[in-house]
Amino acid sequence: MHSALAVAASSTPSTVLRYAAAFFFVVVAIATAYALVKAAKALERVDNVLADVDQQAVPLMQKAGTTLDGVNANLGNVDQITKDVADITDKIDKMATSVEGAVTTPARKAAAFSAGVQSAFSSFRRRDRGADASEDPWSAPPGADDPAPASSAPSTSGTAAAERTGEAAAGAADEAATADSGAVDDLAGATAVAAGKVSDAAADAAGSET
Amino acid sequence: MGLASKLMFSGVAAGAALAYYVSQRHGRTGESYVGIVRSLPADAQRWVTDARRRATLALEDGKSAARERETEITRQLAATDSIAAPAG
Secondary structure (H helix, E strand, O other), rough: OHHHHHHHHHHHHHHHHHOOOOOOOHHHHHHHHHHHHHHHHHHHHHHHHHHHHHHHHHHHHHHHHHHHHHHHHHHHHHHHHHHHHHHHHHHHHHEEEEEHHHHHHHHHHHHHHHHHHHHHHHHHHHHHHHHHHHHOOOOOOOOOOOOOOOOOOOOOOHHHHHHHHHHHHHOOOOOOOOOOOOOOOHHHHHHHHHHHHHHHHHHHHHHOOO | OHHHHHHHHHHHHHHHHHHHHHHHHHHHOOOOHEEEEEEEEHHHHHHHHHHHHHHHHHHHHHHHHHHHHHHHHHHHHHHHHHHHHOOO
């Protein structure tokens, strides 16, 4: 009895281990079988998907190729349109340059001519007024060309004085004319100088006559 | 209208203008009518000389103003082109 128990006791661990290993392998076999079944189902679905893709990809590729051909054709048209627009732009640029050259130069000349005429006319009128302010151009200086009045006989000294007066007036008028054309003050100053020279010449003439 | 009529009409017009001028000048300066008429050729010659001189000076002024204006317009066009060039 004791010996049987001892044998049983000594053999129990190995038996338990054997049963445990057998159970473990059974469980592993079941799990493996389940995983293989799932993998088979997944592969079947992948096969179906690949079959569908194989059926539908070719028409899609054909459509994509057709679409790309159309896009390339349209891009060619756009390229041609761009070239045409560039050509038109160049032509417009050349035309604008030609028009500008044809219009600007005469316009510039016309503006310069009008400014010159305006300045010349205003200068002529201004000198006319300056001459009117200093002396009347239509009125002779006293004793210049007018024969001597009855009270005084013509004398050479009077004629010389008149000539000096005329020269002084002409010189003063020249000064007034060569003065700054735009400055009224300068013109007035030159007129005053002219008046002073005229009065000096008249005083000289009066002194020479006496 | 014949030549005599033209001459008569021209003489009447010239006489009227002369009379107007003489009367105006007499009223302005008080000179005698005869003196005004006698000094008329010399005055006319003087006026022509003065007008010629003023015309010469005015022509020079006009030329100078025209050159200045053309230079100014050229400068303005160049400035406009230089402004428009970076934008274009």
